[in-house]
Amino acid sequence: MFTTTFLDIPPLAGADGSVTLPGSKSISNRVLLLAALCEGQTSVHDLLDSDDTRVMLEALRQLGCGVEQAEGGPLRITGLGGQPPATAARLFLGNAGTAMRPLTAALAVLGGDFELSGVARMHERPIGDLVDALRQLGCRIDYRGNPGYPPLAIGQPALRLDAPIAVRGDVSSQFLTALLMALPLVARRDIVIDVVGELISKPYIEITLQLLARFGVVVQREGWSRFTVPAGSRYRSPGSIHVEADASSASYFIALGAISTGDAGQNGIKILGVGADSIQGDIRFVEAARAMGAQIDSGPNWLHVRRGAWPLQAIDLDCNHIPDAAMTLAVMALYADAPSTLRNIASWRVKETDRIAAMATEARKLGATVEEGLDWLRIHPLPAGHWRAAAIHTYDDHRVAMCFSLAAFNPDARPVRILDPQCVAKTFPDYFETLFAVAQTPVERIPVLCIDGPTASGKGTVAAKVAQRLGYHFLDSGAMYRITALAATRAGLAIDAAHEERIAALARQLPVRFRAGRILLAGEDVSEAIRTEEAGMNASRVSALPAVRAALVALQLGFRGLPGLVADGRDMGTVIFPSAPLKVYLTASAACRAERRYKQLISKGISANIDDLRADLEARDARDSSRPVAPLRPAQDALLLDSSALTIEQAVSQVLQWWQERQPFPRAD
Ligand SMILES: O=C(O)C1=C[C@@H](OP(=O)(O)O)[C@@H](O)[C@H](O)C1
Ligand SMILES: C=C(OP(=O)(O)O)C(=O)O
Numbered sequence: 001m002f003t004t005t006f007l008d009i010p011p012l013a014g015a016d017g018s019v020t021l022p023g024s025k026s027i028s029n030r031v032l033l034l035a036a037l038c039e040g041q042t043s044v045h046d047l048l049d050s051d052d053t054r055v056m057l058e059a060l061r062q063l064g065c066g067v068e069q070a071e072g073g074p075l076r077i078t079g080l081g082g083q084p085p086a087t088a089a090r091l092f093l094g095n096a097g098t099a100m101r102p103l104t105a106a107l108a109v110l111g112g113d114f115e116l117s118g119v120a121r122m123h124e125r126p127i128g129d130l131v132d133a134l135r136q137l138g139c140r141i142d143y144r145g146n147p148g149y150p151p152l153a154i155g156q157p158a159l160r161l162d163a164p165i166a167v168r169g170d171v172s173s174q175f176l177t178a179l180l181m182a183l184p185l186v187a188r189r190d191i192v193i194d195v196v197g198e199l200i201s202k203p204y205i206e207i208t209l210q211l212l213a214r215f216g217v218v219v220q221r222e223g224w225s226r227f228t229v230p231a232g233s234r235y236r237s238p239g240s241i242h243v244e245a246d247a248s249s250a251s252y253f254i255a256l257g258a259i260s261t262g263d264a265g266q267n268g269i270k271i272l273g274v275g276a277d278s279i280q281g282d283i284r285f286v287e288a289a290r291a292m293g294a295q296i297d298s299g300p301n302w303l304h305v306r307r308g309a310w311p312l313q314a315i316d317l318d319c320n321h322i323p324d325a326a327m328t329l330a331v332m333a334l335y336a337d338a339p340s341t342l343r344n345i346a347s348w349r350v351k352e353t354d355r356i357a358a359m360a361t362e363a364r365k366l367g368a369t370v371e372e373g374l375d376w377l378r379i380h381p382l383p384a385g386h387w388r389a390a391a392i393h394t395y396d397d398h399r400v401a402m403c404f405s406l407a408a409f410n411p412d413a414r415p416v417r418i419l420d421p422q423c424v425a426k427t428f429p430d431y432f433e434t435l436f437a438v439a440q441t442p443v444e445r446i447p448v449l450c451i452d453g454p455t456a457s458g459k460g461t462v463a464a465k466v467a468q469r470l471g472y473h474f475l476d477s478g479a480m481y482r483i484t485a486l487a488a489t490r491a492g493l494a495i496d497a498a499h500e501e502r503i504a505a506l507a508r509q510l511p512v513r514f515r516a517g518r519i520l521l522a523g524e525d526v527s528e529a530i531r532t533e534e535a536g537m538n539a540s541r542v543s544a545l546p547a548v549r550a551a552l553v554a555l556q557l558g559f560r561g562l563p564g565l566v567a568d569g570r571d572m573g574t575v576i577f578p579s580a581p582l583k584v585y586l587t588a589s590a591a592c593r594a595e596r597r598y599k600q601l602i603s604k605g606i607s608a609n610i611d612d613l614r615a616d617l618e619a620r621d622a623r624d625s626s627r628p629v630a631p632l633r634p635a636q637d638a639l640l641l642d643s644s645a646l647t648i649e650q651a652v653s654q655v656l657q658w659w660q661e662r663q664p665f666p667r668a669d
Helices: 025-037 051-062 097-110 120-124 128-136 174-186 203-214 247-259 281-291 326-335 346-350 355-365 398-409 421-426 431-438 459-470 477-490 497-508 533-543 546-557 572-576 590-603 610-626 648-661
Strands: 006-009 017-020 041-045 066-069 075-078 089-092 114-117 141-143 152-154 165-168 191-196 220-222 226-229 240-242 269-272 295-299 302-306 316-318 340-343 370-372 376-379 390-392 416-419 448-452 473-476 512-515 518-521 565-569 582-587 639-642
Touching: 017 431, 025 041, 025 051, 025 075, 025 097, 025 174, 025 203, 051 066, 051 089, 051 097, 051 421, 097 114, 097 128, 097 152, 097 174, 128 141, 128 165, 128 174, 165 174, 174 191, 174 203, 174 226, 203 281, 247 269, 247 281, 247 302, 247 326, 247 398, 247 431, 281 295, 281 326, 326 340, 326 355, 326 376, 326 398, 346 355, 355 370, 355 376, 355 390, 355 398, 390 398, 398 416, 398 421, 398 431, 421 431, 448 459, 448 572, 448 648, 459 473, 459 565, 459 648, 473 477, 473 512, 477 497, 477 512, 477 518, 477 533, 477 546, 477 565, 497 546, 533 546, 533 610, 546 572, 565 572, 572 582, 582 648, 590 610, 639 648
Parallel strands: 017 269, 041 240, 089 114, 165 191, 316 340, 390 416, 448 565, 448 582, 473 565, 582 639
Antiparallel strands: 006 416, 041 075, 066 075, 114 152, 141 152, 191 226, 220 226, 269 302, 295 302, 340 376, 370 376, 512 518
16 A cells, blocks of 8 residues: 555556456445344455455454454454444444444444544534434434534433334435344334435445345335335344455446556456446446446456547436446546536535545646536546646545546646545555556656665665655665675675676576565565675675676666656666656765764674775775776766765655656645
């Protein structure tokens, strides 16, 4: 997951390949609660692991359910067998509607001493219609903040099950879902639910009914207006249950297939884990995408999407049945041939943010014309020549972040900045990694930031931190020489011209990776082994062998991947990435560098002499800057940064400031 404050997506050109999507949020949280309410153990396969399911799981643990997971195996829930939880609990449910609403109903009918709260936005998301319905039943629920909204306090009910319960269905279908899941716990007689007002988001009720049936409860229904939980209903665990991939998450990759073509022509995007037979209503996004021109084939557990009509064809659609996935249509509409209208989406205003306002505001930043009404949105296409680089505010709404990543396919090759990218953690923590794994763009569009400089200038530390802040890949090219030297020594090769070819052959195959501050050689952590003074001297010798340098060039170029690269070394800006948009030459006085190295060694318990260290450094500088191939010198267009008087954080800030100054995003965003 990208935990940076922003993520810059370079202009993307195509996409190709297959993606396996994480589990459905709606199914995961229903299955977790149902498993918690029934007797015995339920094994849940392919459960979504995200913020929304974590808050649900944590709540279930607090309520006394058994939750176990063996490495790589299914999650095992041991339920409460329909009994009220034995302990009082204060439950924090983040911004998960699928946790807050159903847990409120289940705990209210079971009774106890509970408090349910969430993030600030959750306290602005309505729950009054559900509370009103539960109060008709005799449940005791008090508002701890604003009436009609969480946080809530729940006490002991005095249940009255004789009269039908009325619940409004026109604000959120989750209120009806919550009642349908809670009432089997107390169905000593038939319990009738009457839906008042036009029920929205109907397919989510189908998910609820299907999963209730899997757990042994068959609800009778009269269309969408009356539901009866039969007397004697009782939850029974199916033993084991599989969560299909999330159809709403699929919408971003369906759109990706519809918008882009791959290198190899029309291969398109294959989506694994969810298919035409999904029980999720958002699978009907497929119909909307087809109407816009996408070519979609589907099977039992897969979808295959290719670009069809181009530009996309505008649509005018009632989106009430696909409230979440419909947001994706708003961004597809930017690539259409005429204005598209999304109707009957009033519920967007009470979700993670006011989504009608958010989609309109952010699309306008890209240059689009957008009209909005109380329950509709009209997006005009954005023709080539009119796209702007924009910093997209995401309002802590995962879907705003995921939708706008698709704007990076714009014909004007503008990058897109996504602010607070980690908001995708609500339902799809690895969304951007998944996108970058299939997205394609010419390599010269992938930004590279080079930090070169002499030994002990602090460039490694600074570069690693800059990479972390930008969410970019990191190449420690100095380590490549050290690793090559280590691999050569281990292979019994003396580091000299006589062994140049053999060392070069070794370097060509070097299985090296930089992960979380560690350096891995064929999976072995060699971070310490390559940091000795001796390894440093060997690295310098190895780097003077032209054939080895040539072998490492290709390896280093391969690190330039989406969304970008920070490369640190001695010739990154001069030789390896000469067209990098920012090159920094980081130096410090020899005295200062000797002192830093001295402190580093002493802190590791290695004895050292500061004068010797300084003499070594100066000798190495002289050798590196006078070598015939790629000598150490600043690139002509490099910015010099003397870190002698700077802390690491100050140096990092300076480099990031230079980087920001080169980005096209408006400052006010
Ligand atoms: O029951 C569910 O799993 C959901 C129902 C929908 O909410 P509304 O019924 O409030 O539209 C949907 O937007 C939400 O993401 C999940
Ligand atoms: C509306 C959403 O979430 P919630 O389940 O919190 O309602 C959503 O995921 O788009």
